[in-house]
Amino acid sequence: SVITTIAVSAGADITIFNPVKELSKFFIVMAMGAIGLNTNIVKLVKSGGKPILLGFSCWVAITGVCLLMQVLLGLF
Structure with a gap:
């Protein structure tokens, strides 16, 4: 985020960062999925x-x- 902001304000084209943005969205979805799959629903309900x-x-x-x-x- 900071690197993108500095680079764009320095004159870099914002479209060069689109692949990185898509990759970061993918990693966030994967992390949230991993958290969800690691949740023990039975233990949560019993608690x-x-x-x-x-x-x-x-x-x-x-x-x-x-x-x-x-x-x-x-x-x-």
Whole structure:
């Protein structure tokens, strides 16, 4: 991100960074998939509703903040 910003501000064409951006998206999807596959659902359910409620609360908060920022920045 920093390298891209500096290079573009120095005059580099932004299209040369498209393959790197696609690769980074792929790696993020792979990491999230690995985290999901490593989650033991049975153990999570047996440990009670608190971890599930905490995860859901975090998901709602992050979604709310993301949507709020998009509205404030005029992107949504």
